[in-house]
Amino acid sequence: MLRGKFYFVILPVVTLGVCSVIVIGGPTSEALVSKVASDLGVEAGKLEVRRFPDGEKYLRVLSDVHGQDVAVIQSIHHTPDELLFEYLLLADTLKDLGAKRVSAFIPYFAYARQDERFKPGEVLSFKTVCKLIESVGTDEIYTIDMHQHRVVRSSDVFRIPSHNLSAMPLIADYIQKLGKLRNPLVIGPDAEAEQWAELAAERLHTDYDVFLKTRLGDAKVEIRPRKSDANGRDVLIVDDIISTGGTIVEAVKILREQGAKRIQVACTHPILAPGALERIREVRVEDVIGTDTVPSPISVVTVAPLIADEVRKSHN
Numbered sequence: 357m358l359r360g361k362f363y364f365v366i367l368p369v370v371t372l373g374v375c376s377v378i379v380i381g382g383p384t385s386e387a388l389v390s391k392v393a394s395d396l397g398v399e400a401g402k403l404e405v406r407r408f409p410d411g412e413k414y415l416r417v418l419s420d421v422h423g424q425d426v427a428v429i430q431s432i433h434h435t436p437d438e439l440l441f442e443y444l445l446l447a448d449t450l451k452d453l454g455a456k457r458v459s460a461f462i463p464y465f466a467y468a469r470q471d472e473r474f475k476p477g478e479v480l481s482f483k484t485v486c487k488l489i490e491s492v493g494t495d496e497i498y499t500i501d502m503h504q505h506r507v508v509r510s511s512d513v514f515r516i517p518s519h520n521l522s523a524m525p526l527i528a529d530y531i532q533k534l535g536k537l538r539n540p541l542v543i544g545p546d547a548e549a550e551q552w553a554e555l556a557a558e559r560l561h562t563d564y565d566v567f568l569k570t571r572l573g574d575a576k577v578e579i580r581p582r583k584s585d586a587n588g589r590d591v592l593i594v595d596d597i598i599s600t601g602g603t604i605v606e607a608v609k610i611l612r613e614q615g616a617k618r619i620q621v622a623c624t625h626p627i628l629a630p631g632a633l634e635r636i637r638e639v640r641v642e643d644v645i646g647t648d649t650v651p652s653p654i655s656v657v658t659v660a661p662l663i664a665d666e667v668r669k670s671h672n
């Protein structure tokens with residue numbers, strides 16, 4: 357007999373012109389799936405997810421997906437092994453049930469940071485995860501502000517069409533609406549954050565710079581300024597991920613030394629390891645905000661419109 361927790365997940369069906377699309381996601385992406393459904397103005401269906409007594413996962417797709425395009429929204433955060441496996445089971449099942457095309461929307465893509473063999477014998481997790489996602493018949497993949505450092509384009513790793521979207525314009529709009537910063541300097545805390553600092557600055561019609569960062573350990577970084585001077589300026593720090601908060605804390609310290617006025621902090625993926633928010637609040641910033649690619653106490657910006665737009669564009 358099957359026992360365990362039952363989850364019912366919203367599974368909307370979109371009809372766009374002659375083509376219909378089913379949008380589905382696992383339990384931890386339920387809120388995002390609901391928001392995308394509401395943005396698309398569609399009805400919701402159901403997916404059953406539970407565990408067998410021995411801990412194995414059981415999934416059942418309750419809608420008829422035969423011949424349909426399906427968009428799977430599955431953010432892979434906090435319990436990445438479990439959520440990745442859930443995605444693999446779901447996508448494989450959808451294909452097996454006759455889904456015509458499966459588009460993966462993975463707002464937070466775990467394992468992207470291990471994209472290089474830093475020490476001999478290490479795993480290349482990013483590459484392995486990409487291979488697994490392809491192996492279950494995923495036809496195309498969408499990510500949001502994926503951590504692409506050594507691998508510059510996801511198309512260098514994926515053989516299926518891949519699209520890396522950015523939440524930075526949505527974040528910048530939110531910051532603008534808050535209206536607390538005057539002509540802010542946008543700062544990326546490391547060289548790789550230039551792409552996000554540039555996008556946010558463009559949207560806010562202001563200037564940007566990046567700091568230089570050396571990682572000394574999992575939770576320890578050293579940051580040095582490059583050329584900008586924040587003296588007398590309001591500052592917006594933007595990054596893809598806040599994990600331990602160490603990067604942001606060090607960046608704030610430099611900005612304070614330079615004489616910055618108000619400082620706001622924004623990221624796309626608030627992973628927030630234990631103690632991260634407290635650490636950042638100790639250095640007294642105005643606000644710390646993130647998006648709902650990862651549900652958290654600071655996930656005030658939703659990426660639902662970004663996903664809904666792509667679902668509309670790719671399935672009409």
Ligand code: R5P
Pocket residue numbers: 503545546548549574575577595596597598599600601602603604
């Ligand atoms: C790394 O290069 C990323 O872009 C982030 O800066 C990093 O993941 C943040 O980690 P933490 O909050 O632990 O410093």
